[in-house]
Amino acid sequence: MKTSFKVIKPDTNSSARTGIFSTTRGEFETPVFMPIGTYGAVKSLSPKDLVTTGTSIILGNTYHLLIRPGLDVIRNAGGLHKFISWKRPILTDSGGFQIFSLAQLRNINDDGVIFKSVLDGKEYSMTPERSMGIQLELGSDIIMAFDECPAGDAPEKAVRKAVERTTKWASQCVKYLGEQEISNRLRSTFFPIVQGGIYPELRQRSVKELTEFIQTGVAVGGLAVGEEKPAMFETLSLMDELLPRDKARYLMGVGKPDDIVKAVARGMDMFDCVIPTRNARNGQLFTWKGKINIQNERYKTDNSTLDESCPCYCCQTFSRSYLRHLFKLNEILGLRMATLHNVTFYQSLMSTIRSEISKGSFKEWSRDFISNQEIISND
Ligand SMILES: [Zn+2]
Known part of the structure; x- marks a missing residue:
């Protein structure tokens, strides 16, 4: 079985829709919420607990798992699913967002990022290829592109640069995945991430440049990062117009219950956020x-x-x-x-x-x- 997404019921009064996302580790219905299992655990809950909540997919943080326990330990266990005893799908992020927000002494250039672990000062480098390699080894069902996500108040020039890098890196990610035998064996899918902040012209450009890399789904990044709420929803309405309707749309890092409902009305299908667990x-x-x-x-x-x-x-x-x-x-x-x-x-x-x-x-x-x-x- 190949990974696929199918819209089941489009709403007639809004852009909301229900859908089925199928992976080799099972299906989930959309709109879906993915609790965050940062270090391979949704804090305080067992996989059995998660099943009782109705959770069908969780998110793992590549950056955190890379620092602790490290890739060797997870590889030795036979991948992340086996290591944490979770049989349903897992989406992994690329590590980029945490590197940009958490890591020390980072050096970003067009090739990637060099950062130091806040834990022990150990230096790591992260490139599009390395992020893909790690996510493949984790055994992720949905692999996220390595992108650059600028802050919500970043000037247009910085956002433009991030769009350019995100396109270049997405192309490298897809090329790398295509060359890996393991990628075909696992039949995981890859989501590119649209950037462009709250600038319509940059969003349009980002969608246009990333369209060729969309397989089963696409993510909207660079929102809920400090911009004003009305600007976020305007951008989401634009995304709704621009993104292909037959692909799953993942709005990263959102959010509060009413924000999720408003985003569903704008055609978004997948969500993750720390709010339910952190709060x-x-x-x-x-x-x-x-x-x-x-x-x-x-x-x-x-x-x-x-x-x-x-x-x-x-x-x-x-x-x-x-x-x-x-x-x-x-x-x-x-x-x-x-x-x-x-x-x-x-x-x-x-x-x-x-x-x-x-x-x-x-x-x-x-x-x-x-x-x-x-x-x-x-x-
Ligand atoms: Zn309750």
Whole structure:
């Protein structure tokens, strides 16, 4: 079986659509949310937990895995899936975004990047070919292009340079993958990443130059990196017009529930974000009635369930009062239950989005959902 993507139901009132993405490690329905397993674990959750949340694909961070445990260890285990005991698909990023944002003493030129690990000062070089080689060895199902992602407030000149480099590097990535026997054996797929910031002309150019490299899907990068929200959605509407409709579209690093709903309406199919897991660890929990901060005094004696309509073990078992108690004492169980709940909430949100699109009622539903979130998310 080859990796493929098929649109199942386009919405008549927006650009939203449902689809099926097939990989050799199974299918997933879109729109989909991919929890982040930075070091090969979605913090505090086991693969079994993840399955109960409805998660069908996770994201692994190439940069982090390269630093720890290192490629040798994962190679020795027989690839990332075996190492972490996750049988479903994995998308790996290229390492580029973390190198640009986390690593020290970096030197970027047209060939790639040289950086030092923040852990031990060890020097690494990352090139398009090396990023592809690492992702192949990890055994990734969806391999991301090595791109340059400038900050949201970068001047046009810097964004233009990043577009040029991203095209050059995408071409090198595809050439390298084509030459590898392992790439054909694993039947993984490659996603190029459109850059161009909030500049329409650069976005157009980036799409035009990358189109020949699109196989089953394409990513929209360079958004949610500090630009203004209206500019992000304008850019997404433009992306919706420019990108091929029969390919999966992955909006990188977005986001909050209402942002995901708005992006789905603009034809985006795949999402990842640290928000559900990171916020869980700070006690910020998502419910269908808005966000709550479980550490708040008002939950001290609140014996109600966190979210009545949530099927997760936490909501089926514990009260808000007990969850607050766990957080106040930094009990590991609190972090674990909060993460389990938030990931389940995100997956329930995606499942609701898919069913509303299927029923033809996505537009009305999304309007209500967004206005509800705006009113009650100020806890
Ligand atoms: Zn729950």
